[in-house]
Amino acid sequence: MIKEDADWKFTTISDLCARAAQVYGTRTAIEDGITLTFVELDAARRRIAKAMIAAGVNKGDRIMIWAPNSWRWFATALGLVSAGAVLIPASTRFKGGEIAELVKRSGTSMLFSAGDFLGTYYPDQLKAETTAALRQVVVIGEARGTEKDWDSFVAAGDVISDTELAEREATIAPDDLCDMLFTSGTTGYPKGVMYGHQQCLKGVDAWATKVGIREHDRILVIPPLFHVFGYRAGALVALMRGAVFMPHLTFHAGEILERVSSEKVSVIPGPPAIFHGMLQHPELDKFDTGSLRLGITGSTVVPPILVRRMRDELGFEGVVTGYGLTESGGYGTMCLADDSDEVIANTAGKAAPGVEVGIMCKGKLLPQGQPGEIVIRGYIVMKGYFNDPEATAETIDAEGWLHTGDVGHIDTDGNLHIEDRLKDMYIAGGFNCYPAEIERILSTHPAIGIVAVIGVPDTRLGEVGKAFVILRTGTSATEKDIIAWSRDNMANYKCPRSVDIRTSLPTSAQGKVLKNLLRDEALQHA
Structure with a gap:
C-alpha cells in the first residue's frame, strides 16, 4: 500500500500515478x-x-x-x-x-x-x-x-x-x-x-483508510466520474490502493447484478439509490453476490433499514456510510469499517484526522446533542468558488468553517447524525418537519422500498408532508394503508397527508431523488 512508505509523500496526482506504477507494477489497474x-x-x-x-x-x-x-x-x-x-x-x-x-x-x-x-x-x-x-x-x-x-x-x-x-x-x-x-x-x-492536488490525495487516502479499501479489491464504479463519488471514491482510490477500477456506463440494476456475479465485484461505492435498485430487482435471488465485501454509501440520508438489507439480502460483509459535499472534496465524516452495526446504521461516523466537524447556530458552536447546521473545517475544505469571492465568503466564514446547509447533531461518542437539509425542512402547524427523519421511519414499512418526502402548501397548517413511494417487489399497499401506518408510528404532525405510489422517481445522474422536480409537480397540481 503506497501510504505505508514513509519516504514517499503525497504531492501531486502525476506523482501518485508514477508511484503506483512503481509499487503495483504489472498488476491489473483497470478492466x-x-x-x-x-x-x-x-x-x-x-x-x-x-x-x-x-x-x-x-x-x-x-x-x-x-x-x-x-x-x-x-x-x-x-x-x-x-x-x-x-x-x-x-x-x-x-x-x-x-x-x-x-x-x-x-x-x-x-x-x-x-x-x-x-x-x-x-x-x-x-x-x-x-x-x-x-x-x-x-x-x-x-x-x-x-x-x-x-x-x-x-x-x-x-x-x-x-x-x-x-x-x-x-x-x-x-x-x-x-x-x-x-x-x-x-x-x-x-x-x-476549486480543489488542489495535495488536499485531494490526502482526502482520498484518509477516506480509503477509514472505509477499509484493500489491495486487490475489485471496485465497480457506477456513480459518474464527473461526481466525487465516481472520480475520487472510485477511480482515484483504486489507483492509490492497488485495487481494480471497473467503470460502469449507466445505472441498470440487472446489469450491475450480472457484473457482480460474473466479474466477482468486491466493492461498490455509491448513493443509496444504487443499492435500492439492486434490492428492488425482481430476480435478485438468481444472481451470485457472494463476492461482495464492502458497500459504501452516503451522499444523502441513509435509512437504517437499507444498511440491514444490504447485509442480509445483497450479502455485503460490511456496509459503511458517511457524509460529505463537493465543497469539502466529497468528504466530511465516515464510519470505520469495523464500527458496530448500530453506529453504521444510524450515524455518518466521525471526522478524519486533521478535520473538524461541528454544529453551529447563529455563529456559535453548539454542545453535543443539540441540532444545528453542520460545519466543517480543515484541509478538505475547498479553496473557494472560482471567480466568486462573494459566494465563497458566504460559505466559508472568517474562522474557516464551511457552512454546509445541512442539519445534524453530534452524539456523546462523537458520531455525526444527519437530520436533513435546512432548505428541505417544512413547518406543519408550527412544528419543524425534517423529511429525512420521516423518510427513515417510512422506510421501515414492510412494503416501502424507496420513499421521498416533501412539504406542500396547506390552507390550515401552512405546509404538510407528501410522500412519493416505490413499493418493494412482491408487496402491496395503498395510500390509505401507508397513512394509517404512519399515524401509528410517528407524531401526527410528521405524518404525510398524501401518498403518491409510483414505479419510479426522478433522479440526478448521481442517483439522488430530485425533490425540486417533485415540488414543482406538486405545486402545479395544487
Whole structure:
C-alpha cells in the first residue's frame, strides 16, 4: 500500500500515478473491455500529458470532459492534470446550452466529448459560439466532421520528449489546482469548487483508510466520474490502493447484478439509490453476490433499514456510510469499517484526522446533542468558488468553517447524525418537519422500498408532508394503508397527508431523488 512508505509523500496526482506504477507494477489497474496494468495506465497517462503539451495546453488551463465512465475518461483526466491543467468534469445529462454556460463560466479552452452515447452524437449539441471559444473538441470515440478523435489526439503527442514532460511536471506544486467540480446549481448558477492536488490525495487516502479499501479489491464504479463519488471514491482510490477500477456506463440494476456475479465485484461505492435498485430487482435471488465485501454509501440520508438489507439480502460483509459535499472534496465524516452495526446504521461516523466537524447556530458552536447546521473545517475544505469571492465568503466564514446547509447533531461518542437539509425542512402547524427523519421511519414499512418526502402548501397548517413511494417487489399497499401506518408510528404532525405510489422517481445522474422536480409537480397540481 503506497501510504505505508514513509519516504514517499503525497504531492501531486502525476506523482501518485508514477508511484503506483512503481509499487503495483504489472498488476491489473483497470478492466473496461480491455485490461490495463498500473504500468500501462501510467504510460497512457504520460502519453496523454505529452499530447496536451503538443496541443498548446499551458499550466492552469481549464479542460472539460463531457463523457460517460470509461478508462479513457480517467486516463484523459490523469493526463491533463499531469500537464498542469485543471480538470472540469461535466455531466453527460447536460445539453448544449448548459455546456455553453459551463464553458463560459469556467473559461474552458478544450473539450473532450462523448461521441455517440444514448442515441445522441454529443458534439452536435454544441452551440457555434461554444465551439468557436474552444481550442479543440476531441471525441472520446468515433469522431465526425471537424472534431478530432481521441486516438489521433493522443498520437500527436509522441513528438514531445520525456524531458519536456518532466520539465512540465516539475512546475506543478502540491497546492496547485487539480480540478474544479461545479455544484448542481439547484439555486442560481452552478459554482466551480476549486480543489488542489495535495488536499485531494490526502482526502482520498484518509477516506480509503477509514472505509477499509484493500489491495486487490475489485471496485465497480457506477456513480459518474464527473461526481466525487465516481472520480475520487472510485477511480482515484483504486489507483492509490492497488485495487481494480471497473467503470460502469449507466445505472441498470440487472446489469450491475450480472457484473457482480460474473466479474466477482468486491466493492461498490455509491448513493443509496444504487443499492435500492439492486434490492428492488425482481430476480435478485438468481444472481451470485457472494463476492461482495464492502458497500459504501452516503451522499444523502441513509435509512437504517437499507444498511440491514444490504447485509442480509445483497450479502455485503460490511456496509459503511458517511457524509460529505463537493465543497469539502466529497468528504466530511465516515464510519470505520469495523464500527458496530448500530453506529453504521444510524450515524455518518466521525471526522478524519486533521478535520473538524461541528454544529453551529447563529455563529456559535453548539454542545453535543443539540441540532444545528453542520460545519466543517480543515484541509478538505475547498479553496473557494472560482471567480466568486462573494459566494465563497458566504460559505466559508472568517474562522474557516464551511457552512454546509445541512442539519445534524453530534452524539456523546462523537458520531455525526444527519437530520436533513435546512432548505428541505417544512413547518406543519408550527412544528419543524425534517423529511429525512420521516423518510427513515417510512422506510421501515414492510412494503416501502424507496420513499421521498416533501412539504406542500396547506390552507390550515401552512405546509404538510407528501410522500412519493416505490413499493418493494412482491408487496402491496395503498395510500390509505401507508397513512394509517404512519399515524401509528410517528407524531401526527410528521405524518404525510398524501401518498403518491409510483414505479419510479426522478433522479440526478448521481442517483439522488430530485425533490425540486417533485415540488414543482406538486405545486402545479395544487
